[in-house]
Amino acid sequence: xxxxxxxxxxxKTGKAGDGRDAATANGNEPSNSYSVARSVEPGGNKRAGNxxxxxxxxxxxxLAMNGAVVYHSNEPLPxxxxxxxxxxxxxxxxxxxxxxxxxxxxxxxxxxxxxxMKRQTLMELVDYVTSxxxxxxxxIMLEISKMVAINxxxxxxxxxxxxxxxxxxxxxxxxxxxDPAWSHLQIxxxxxxxxxxxxETDAKLAKRYIDHSFILKLLDLFDSEDPRERDYLKTILHRxxxxxxxxxxxINGFALPLKEEHKLFLLRAxxxxxxxxxxxxxxxxxxxxxxxxxxxxxxxxxxVIRGLLKYWPITNSSKEVMFLGELEEVLEATQLAEFQRxxxxxxxxxxxxxxxxxxxxxxxxxxLWNNDHIENLIKQNYKVILPIIFPALERNARGHWNQxxxxxxxxxxxxxxxxxxxxxxxxxxxxxxDELKQEESSSKREALWKRxxxxxxxxxxxxxxxxxxxx
Numbered sequence: 083x084x085x086x087x088x089x090x091x092x093x094k095t096g097k098a099g100d101g102r103d104a105a106t107a108n109g110n111e112p113s114n115s116y117s118v119a120r121s122v123e124p125g126g127n128k129r130a131g132n133x134x135x136x137x138x139x140x141x142x143x144x145l146a147m148n149g150a151v152v153y154h155s156n157e158p159l160p161x162x163x164x165x166x167x168x169x170x171x172x173x174x175x176x177x178x179x180x181x182x183x184x185x186x187x188x189x190x191x192x193x194x195x196x197x198x199m200k201r202q203t204l205m206e207l208v209d210y211v212t213s214x215x216x217x218x219x220x221x222i223m224l225e226i227s228k229m230v231a232i233n234x235x236x237x238x239x240x241x242x243x244x245x246x247x248x249x250x251x252x253x254x255x256x257x258x259x260x261d262p263a264w265s266h267l268q269i270x271x272x273x274x275x276x277x278x279x280x281x282e283t284d285a286k287l288a289k290r291y292i293d294h295s296f297i298l299k300l301l302d303l304f305d306s307e308d309p310r311e312r313d314y315l316k317t318i319l320h321r322x323x324x325x326x327x328x329x330x331x332x333i334n335g336f337a338l339p340l341k342e343e344h345k346l347f348l349l350r351a352x353x354x355x356x357x358x359x360x361x362x363x364x365x366x367x368x369x370x371x372x373x374x375x376x377x378x379x380x381x382x383x384x385x386v387i388r389g390l391l392k393y394w395p396i397t398n399s400s401k402e403v404m405f406l407g408e409l410e411e412v413l414e415a416t417q418l419a420e421f422q423r424x425x426x427x428x429x430x431x432x433x434x435x436x437x438x439x440x441x442x443x444x445x446x447x448x449x450l451w452n453n454d455h456i457e458n459l460i461k462q463n464y465k466v467i468l469p470i471i472f473p474a475l476e477r478n479a480r481g482h483w484n485q486x487x488x489x490x491x492x493x494x495x496x497x498x499x500x501x502x503x504x505x506x507x508x509x510x511x512x513x514x515x516d517e518l519k520q521e522e523s524s525s526k527r528e529a530l531w532k533r534x535x536x537x538x539x540x541x542x543x544x545x546x547x548x549x550x551x552x553x
Contacts, residue, residue: 177207208272208273300318372408383424390412399442445487
């Protein structure tokens with residue numbers, strides 16, 4: 083399973099144009115967003131168009147994607163209740179293939195019959211997935227993921243919301259843009275939501291198709307202007323990332339020494355999952371997976387900590403609090419050698435968090451000293467760590483607005499003074515000297531600016547700006 087995931091992980095899929103080039107190379111017509119993805123051949127038959135997210139090649143049902151399942155454009159498909167159990171899977175494949183047609187909703191008068199047929203078929207798929215009383219087969223999973231990808235991963239979405247914010251548009255006053263294709267998209271989202279939430283979905287098997295590339299494309303859809311689509315995405319991603327709990331159990335069963343592919347999975351798949359803004363939806367499960375790796379192989383602690391520092395939030399305080407909590411869990415499983423490799427950049431970041439004006443961030447950083455293992459690691463390396471964090475300690479003690487933060491800071495200062503009061507005094511002296519130098523530098527700079535202003539006044543006694551006449 084891990085190999086199959088890794089095969090898709092490292093790179094984000096290319097632009098829509100790449101998908102169109104691939105379609106042309108395969109002899110299929112390229113499809114555009116909100117256009118018919120299945121073209122009508124002479125005789126009324128339709129053939130499947132290319133979606134941007136293709137399932138693994140060579141699987142049994144991939145034949146359906148390549149045109150093996152062909153039917154007349156206006157041939158009605160039977161209802162699931164009208165076919166024997168042995169034929170239900172084949173019928174599902176045919177119905178899912180029919181729903182891979184993507185129509186132009188910009189013109190409400192076009193393809194009315196086909197649009198209604200697709201809508202009714204999507205509703206049948208919702209009922210089928212909801213009422214399933216046995217595990218979904220791999221064929222069903224592949225067809226659902228293919229149909230969802232073709233419908234949702236449109237190649238030309240409206241202008242992303244953040245781009246409009248940059249252009250100075252007032253997002254609070256602007257009316258949201260409603261997608262004209264929502265009558266179909268909503269049901270596609272409903273099929274997918276029922277699938278990922280179903281007890282009949284084998285999570286281990288589903289990861290072959292709902293892989294890292296698939297998830298990244300779902301995350302890209304948060305750029306949608308339609309708030310209804312963003313709401314569905316939040317719900318679906320929350321359910322998908324529950325699969326990380328199962329992955330954590332798998333990691334727990336890894337044999338030692340860890341295989342290189344397992345380490346690559348940590349580096350290329352799990353650690354980058356800290357980057358999305360919606361990480362709070364699955365952070366608990368992600369943190370568990372990360373900690374499992376470090377507990378399995380303590381030498382990975384340096385890699386994990388540097389990965390956290392790479393994706394450390396700058397302006398998102400609630401996310402920073404989560405990172406500090408995960409950092410504590412990782413440090414609990416970290417041994418001295420790995421701690422020493424990353425302690426310098428680590429404590430530069432911790433010092434910054436300690437000085438945060440957001441009291442919860444500052445508190446969470448100072449709470450690290452409540453952990454006996456972490457405190458012991460710090461004490462063994464205090465001559466490196468204390469000079470890094472001392473300015474943050476002193477600034478907090480002298481002027482942080484929050485009383486709780488000041489109290490915690492004084493507790494941390496006491497730990498260092500009790501451990502080595504002489505070295506603490508040296509750090510205090512250096513801090514005072516640096517502060518004095520900074521004040522002198524600021525005074526000189528202010529004096530220089532004042533002198534320049536005076537010189538400017540002397541060269542222009544009339545007070546009239548240069549280049550302008552008094553008349």
